[in-house]
Amino acid sequence: MGILRLSHVEIRVPDLELATAYYAEVVGMYETAREPDRVFLKCWDEHQHHSVILRFEPTYGLNHMGWKVQFHEDLDTYTDQLTNAGFKVTRFAHGEIGPGHGESIRFAMPSGHMMELVYGMDQVGNLLPLTNPPPKPLNLIGFAPPRLDHIFITCEDVGLNTRFLQDVLGFHLTEQILGDDGFQIATWLEHSHTSHDIALVTGQDGGLHHFAYWVDDWTAIRDVADVLAYHGVHIEKNPTRHGATRGHCLYFFDPAGNRNEAFTGGYYVDPEEPPVTWTEAEMGRAIFYFDGVVNQDFLTVHS
Ligand SMILES: [Fe+2]
Structure with missing residues (x-):
């Protein structure tokens, strides 16, 4: 029981039509609902109603991130854990905060990031039949990632927020960059x-910092770059590999300035495995x- 995975992100965009065109035609997501100031999108292999929400606001950045929980009672369990730890929790009924949206709770991390846990998002089906399906639809457009994968955020006190994710929400630390002073510069956690x-x-x-789409393999990373270059999208970092997570990746920006990543690779972990540590010298x-180096532009934060 508990948190299963990243469910969705809601990001700010100052031009809703331009952002929708990018996420629908360059990324290749599918619009599932629309309001005057919000557009709801899902990837082709996702069954749930939405994984990215674009909200019209005169800036860019993250409004909130949502996490899928397995059971309805998980909402009660996490509410108790958060309340006991001194966090204020707000609960929303199914559909109350958006079309297709499940029952949910919201709270702020110590860093101020708004988090949501959601159960029972409407299931609208992927784009394949459930009987004798082909491996993928043949009419995909854009680079067409099958699903959302992960989120990378910035905070002043990485150690404090990492402990919150571990102690209150049960995340497991997989990797960390430790500064020479012993403080965590960066951490990676999973459920x-x-x-x-x-x-x-x-x-x-x-x-x-960014949110990432899953793609199937290293060759698909190249194909993402093909699509981005064709559409004139600035690629911040060409296809490469991370040391931490061992993943393959490339980075680019949506028209609003939100950083996106296409990601594949990595590894499977068991909860009792100890974290990998990178030293500050090897950051x-x-x-x-x-x-072997990361330039300052890549560490630019977006709020
Ligand atoms: Fe990433």
Whole structure:
């Protein structure tokens, strides 16, 4: 029981039509609902109603991140754990805060990031039949990731927020970058037995570094770059590999300035496995294993 995986992100965009065009035609997500100031989208292999919500606001950044819980009673269990730890929790009924949305609770991390746990999101089906399906639809557009994968946020006190995720929400620490002073510069944590579902790096509270789409393999990372280049989307970091998580990746921006990643690889972990530690001297290799360095632009925070 408990948190299964990242469910959705709600991000701010100052031009709803431009952002929707990018997420629908370049990324290749599918619009499932629309309100005057919000557009709801899902990836082709996702069954739940939405995984990305675009909200019209005159800036960019993260409004909240949602996590899927397995059972309805998980909402009560986490409410108790959060309340006992001194956090204020607000509960919402099914559909109360958006079309297709499940029953949920919301609270703020110590860093101010709004988190939501959701149960019972409407299931609208992926784009395949449930009997004798082909491996993927043949009419996909954009780079068409099958699903959302993880989120990377910034906060002033990585250690404090990492302990919150571990102690109150039961996340498991998989990797960390430790500063020479012993403080955590960055951490990676999971609930889904993968290398990470969320990561934290030192920066301003409430910031979004990026959210990532899963793609199937290293060749698919190349194909994402093909699509982005064709559409004239700026690729911040060409296909490469992380040291931390061992993942393959590339980075780019939506028209609003929200950083996106396409990610694959990594590894499976059991909850009792100890974390991998990277030293401050090897931080560059932890982030970009081949380069061995990470430039300051990549550490730019977006809130
Ligand atoms: Fe990432």
